[in-house]
Amino acid sequence: MTGTAVDLIWLAPALALLGFVLNGTLALARPNSKTLVSVIGAGVLLAAFVVSVVVFSAFVGLHPEEPFVFRYWSWIPVGTLQVDVALQVDQLSLVMLLVVTGVGSLIHLFSIGYMKEDPGYARYFAYLNLFVFFMLVLVLGASFPVMFVGWEGVGLCSYLLIGFWFSEAANANAGRKAFIMNRIGDFGFMVAMFLIFWSTGSLDFGTVFTHAPTALMPGGRTITAITLFLFLGCTGKSAQIPLYTWLPDAMAGPTPVSALIHAATMVTAGVYLVARCNLLFAMAPVSSAVVAGVGALTALFAATIALKQWDIKKVLAYSTISQLGYMFLGVGTGAISAGMFHLITHAFFKALLFLGSGSVIFALHRAYHHTHSHEDAQDMRNMGGLARYMPWTTALMWIATLAIAGVPPLSGFFSKDEILTAAQARGHADPIWLVFWGLALSAALLTAFYMTRLMLYTFHGPNRTGEKEQPHLHEAPWIMTGPLLVLGVLSAAGGLSNVPELYHGSAWLHHWLEPITRPSAALLPEVHLSTSTEWLLVGIAVTTSLIGILGAWRLLKPERLVPARSAPEERGFARVLRNKWYVDEIYDALIVRPLVWLSREVLWKRVDQRAIDGAGVNGAARGARALGWANRWLQNGQVGIYVAVFVLGVLLLLWRATS
Amino acid sequence: MLLSPALAISAVLFTLGVAGVLFRRNAIVIFMCVELMLNAVNLTFVALAQSLGMGGQVFVFFVMAVAAAEAAVGLAIILAVYRHKQSVSLQNMNLLKDG
Amino acid sequence: MILTFFWIFGVIAMGSALLCITRKNPVSSALWLVVTLFALAALFVLLDAQFIAVLQVLVYAGAIMVLFLFVIMLLNLGRPGPTDIRGPVGLLTATVLAGALLLQLRVLSQSPLPSGIQLPPGTIAALQQHQGIVGSVANPLFGEYLIPFEIASVLLLAAIVGAVVLAKRKL
Numbered sequence: 056m057t058g059t060a061v062d063l064i065w066l067a068p069a070l071a072l073l074g075f076v077l078n079g080t081l082a083l084a085r086p087n088s089k090t091l092v093s094v095i096g097a098g099v100l101l102a103a104f105v106v107s108v109v110v111f112s113a114f115v116g117l118h119p120e121e122p123f124v125f126r127y128w129s130w131i132p133v134g135t136l137q138v139d140v141a142l143q144v145d146q147l148s149l150v151m152l153l154v155v156t157g158v159g160s161l162i163h164l165f166s167i168g169y170m171k172e173d174p175g176y177a178r179y180f181a182y183l184n185l186f187v188f189f190m191l192v193l194v195l196g197a198s199f200p201v202m203f204v205g206w207e208g209v210g211l212c213s214y215l216l217i218g219f220w221f222s223e224a225a226n227a228n229a230g231r232k233a234f235i236m237n238r239i240g241d242f243g244f245m246v247a248m249f250l251i252f253w254s255t256g257s258l259d260f261g262t263v264f265t266h267a268p269t270a271l272m273p274g275g276r277t278i279t280a281i282t283l284f285l286f287l288g289c290t291g292k293s294a295q296i297p298l299y300t301w302l303p304d305a306m307a308g309p310t311p312v313s314a315l316i317h318a319a320t321m322v323t324a325g326v327y328l329v330a331r332c333n334l335l336f337a338m339a340p341v342s343s344a345v346v347a348g349v350g351a352l353t354a355l356f357a358a359t360i361a362l363k364q365w366d367i368k369k370v371l372a373y374s375t376i377s378q379l380g381y382m383f384l385g386v387g388t389g390a391i392s393a394g395m396f397h398l399i400t401h402a403f404f405k406a407l408l409f410l411g412s413g414s415v416i417f418a419l420h421r422a423y424h425h426t427h428s429h430e431d432a433q434d435m436r437n438m439g440g441l442a443r444y445m446p447w448t449t450a451l452m453w454i455a456t457l458a459i460a461g462v463p464p465l466s467g468f469f470s471k472d473e474i475l476t477a478a479q480a481r482g483h484a485d486p487i488w489l490v491f492w493g494l495a496l497s498a499a500l501l502t503a504f505y506m507t508r509l510m511l512y513t514f515h516g517p518n519r520t521g522e523k524e525q526p527h528l529h530e531a532p533w534i535m536t537g538p539l540l541v542l543g544v545l546s547a548a549g550g551l552s553n554v555p556e557l558y559h560g561s562a563w564l565h566h567w568l569e570p571i572t573r574p575s576a577a578l579l580p581e582v583h584l585s586t587s588t589e590w591l592l593v594g595i596a597v598t599t600s601l602i603g604i605l606g607a608w609r610l611l612k613p614e615r616l617v618p619a620r621s622a623p624e625e626r627g628f629a630r631v632l633r634n635k636w637y638v639d640e641i642y643d644a645l646i647v648r649p650l651v652w653l654s655r656e657v658l659w660k661r662v663d664q665r666a667i668d669g670a671g672v673n674g675a676a677r678g679a680r681a682l683g684w685a686n687r688w689l690q691n692g693q694v695g696i697y698v699a700v701f702v703l704g705v706l707l708l709l710w711r712a713t714s
Numbered sequence: 715m716l717l718s719p720a721l722a723i724s725a726v727l728f729t730l731g732v733a734g735v736l737f738r739r740n741a742i743v744i745f746m747c748v749e750l751m752l753n754a755v756n757l758t759f760v761a762l763a764q765s766l767g768m769g770g771q772v773f774v775f776f777v778m779a780v781a782a783a784e785a786a787v788g789l790a791i792i793l794a795v796y797r798h799k800q801s802v803s804l805q806n807m808n809l810l811k812d813g
Numbered sequence: 814m815i816l817t818f819f820w821i822f823g824v825i826a827m828g829s830a831l832l833c834i835t836r837k838n839p840v841s842s843a844l845w846l847v848v849t850l851f852a853l854a855a856l857f858v859l860l861d862a863q864f865i866a867v868l869q870v871l872v873y874a875g876a877i878m879v880l881f882l883f884v885i886m887l888l889n890l891g892r893p894g895p896t897d898i899r900g901p902v903g904l905l906t907a908t909v910l911a912g913a914l915l916l917q918l919r920v921l922s923q924s925p926l927p928s929g930i931q932l933p934p935g936t937i938a939a940l941q942q943h944q945g946i947v948g949s950v951a952n953p954l955f956g957e958y959l960i961p962f963e964i965a966s967v968l969l970l971a972a973i974v975g976a977v978v979l980a981k982r983k984l
Contacts, residue, residue, distance in 0.1 A: 692808030695804050706913050723856070725919060725922055727827065734834030736906065736907035742890065746843060756853070782877055785880055786973065786975075787979065789884045789976075790980040792884065793979070793980050
């Protein structure tokens with residue numbers, strides 16, 4: 056207890072949980088009370104954001120050296136293991152807290168407009184509040200198990216929200232796919248937890264990180280195993296290779312859900328985990344290289360797929376995967392603040408992009424509704440020239456696009472550049488990092504290209520929606536455009552929070568996170584780049600972005616596009632990209648089908664039906680019946696048999712007596 | 715000196731009595747084999763009486779009395795059963811059967 | 814000398830017992846049993862139990878076996894009829910069980926008597942010299958074992974009544 060406003064930290068998750076309980080009850084009892092649901096749903100989030108700001112200011116005023124851990128009650132006291140329900144307030148968790156509650160509030164406001172016509176309105180807000188609760192438990196947890204509760208909880212809410220319109224089989228399947236792939240990652244997390252407890256004797260963050268340097272040998276097998284298993288969890292939750300295929304499918308959920316969960320918060324949980332355990336990853340250079348390498352590779356891989364997607368949300372989904380790869384490259388290199396910086400800026404501009412696309416989809420839906428058309432409202436080939444009808448959305452989306460492409464002075468430029476610089480710098484100590492830098496740079500080029508492509512096809516060129524729909528296309532209501540504005544400002548100016556020293560900036564975030572990163576920084580190789588090298592790298596990065604944007608502008612011809620229903624099939628390499636390098640099909644053939652075959656043929660038919668049912672249950676019955684039949688002879692009334700048994704009994708008695 | 719052969723003969727006689735009970739079906743013959751068993755036991759008692767006192771011979775006295783009583787009652791039962799079943803074969807005496 | 818006689822009569826007893834249990838005709842079985850009883854009586858004499866030997870002949874062979882023969886006659890079982898020896902399965906079971914029993918009894922009979930309660934050899938003979946053959950049995954019978962004696966007589970009474978009741982055609 057600090058005696059300051061920091062003690063109020065429990066209010067943030069509690070408010071979200073309260074929202075869930077109230078909205079859940081309303082969903083069951085009075086699902087049509089939309090105003091009340093909106094007030095509760097968005098209200099608790101805004102209140103939580105206010106609490107976060109208050110806690111943050113109080114924390115800043117205290118200048119603490121150690122994190123504050125608030126223990127509420129004892130959860131698992133077993134033998135030498137003591138796990139409490141405890142929240143930890145330190146620099147890292149506060150950053151995440153602000154992002155989650157802040158961006159979350161904006162998305163809740165957007166949802167009020169977006170989901171207005173939906174019959175499941177109350178259920179939607181209930182799930183959304185529950186999600187925020189679990190996400191806050193995840194980022195505020197003071198130990199691995201508490202964090203894991205949040206980890207699993209957000210996975211559950213993701214499932215519930217992806218499959219929100221579950222009456223369509225495809226949506227339910229997408230939710231299931233997400234959940235199952237996450238479970239594979241969760242297995243890794245759990246194994247890592249067991250190993251951590253086994254080697255350090257505790258699961259609290261403070262204790263583990265204090266004991267780790269002595270209990271574990273740096274570079275040894277145990278620490279590498281721990282970190283690799285933790286990273287497996289991250290690949291599941293944060294959609295990296297090989298467990299990323301659920302995220303594009305997750306676009307089946309409502310767009311604000313995609314914005315909140317699959318862009319700004321849940322998928323960043325993996326990055327947060329690596330940042331939190333930066334000491335462990337610094338102690339295992341092999342794992343760090345794996346993290347950074349997988350991140351860089353995923354960044355490039357996903358970017359290639361995004362080049363040829365026609366569904367606007369799928370492009371953004373692959374873009375998210377790609378940007379998450381950047382974040383992992385950052386934290387894998389040891390540049391924790393760079394990775395976290397990109398996490399924050401990405402939350403801003405990706406949420407803006409998703410919500411903006413949500414406005415677009417909303418407009419197209421309304422237009423098609425009026426003309427009773429069944430066209431796909433998410434296909435870019437049905438869009439085009441929307442700048443005329445939705446100027447605000449267009450402008451804000453352009454801000455986000457330039458930010459993600461890394462054009463200065465927008466926020467994305469600073470964060471992306473920091474990561475690239477850190478990778479290049481580490482490359483001087485470990486040459487493999489130069490490969491990662493190359494991959495990331497190529498991904499940056501492609502990012503600029505496909506984002507410009509998205510903007511071109513959606514907002515510029517001729518309109519392909521159809522003449523009957525055109526009169527109905529207009530800007531979304533202010534409840535939806537308002538949050539877009541706020542996000543636009545943040546995307547543009549967010550970079551100011553961490554301007555590097557190169558530009559004589561304060562590097563505020565970097566210094567703010569120093570107490571978190573200091574232990575690991577000691578273990579990392581010391582690299583210093585000269586100022587000229589740094590400027591050179593900046594120049595290379597900016598040039599790459601501009602080449603991407605201009606290349607897309609010149610090469611792509613939106614006039615040549617036709618609406619989706621009459622669009623030709625892709626051919627050649629474009630087809631491979633369009634079909635996501637056939638990864639889903641490969642997984643299906645290699646993993647899913649054998650497992651299904653195994654379950655059905657072996658486990659069901661042979662083990663369950665024949666062995667357990669047949670031999671076990673029915674066999675026991677048959678055996679009992681046989682025994683009964685055999686024993687019938689003992690009492691059939693034949694005196695001769697009685698005498699024989701009698702003699703047998705006497706023999707037994709005698710035998711016992713003589714032996 | 716005579717104890718050991720006497721016990722051996724007694725054992726054999728007893729066993730023969732048991733065998734007879736087991737593989738004959740005629741109730742009266744079975745009864746006779748039971749009498750054989752009782753006699754074998756009598757032999758044992760008398761043989762041991764030489765070493766352990768007159769109590770053995772007195773007991774034989776009682777065994778004979780009981781054997782007589784038992785023979786009377788048992789044969790009366792067989793007669794009664796014969797009147798119902800017209801047979802003394804053990805196969806037909808299965809009234810103890812359930813249902 | 815005594816031992817020789819003992820074995821002769823012993824063999825006779827065992828042989829006739831074997832014949833008794835294997836004859837098809839119940840009358841033959843009864844008669845062979847009588848032979849066995851006589852042989853046993855001889856054995857009793859050799860074991861210094863002359864009174865018991867006489868009782869054996871009088872009561873067992875004379876009364877009980879006669880009763881058996883009467884009943885066989887009443888039931889008309891004297892004529893040869895279908896065999897009443899069990900089939901191979903029964904024979905096998907009987908042989909196995911009987912053999913096992915024999916083994917057990919042999920083992921039991923090998924164990925020595927506790928020496929503390931053994932009387933010195935020739936005690937019975939001396940006693941019989943002293944009190945007479947009948948007297949040596951009568952003294953314990955009416956002395957120590959008086960109550961069992963009285964109970965045995967009540968038992969015999971009950972047996973007679975029971976036999977009469979059971980064998981009547983109408984109660």
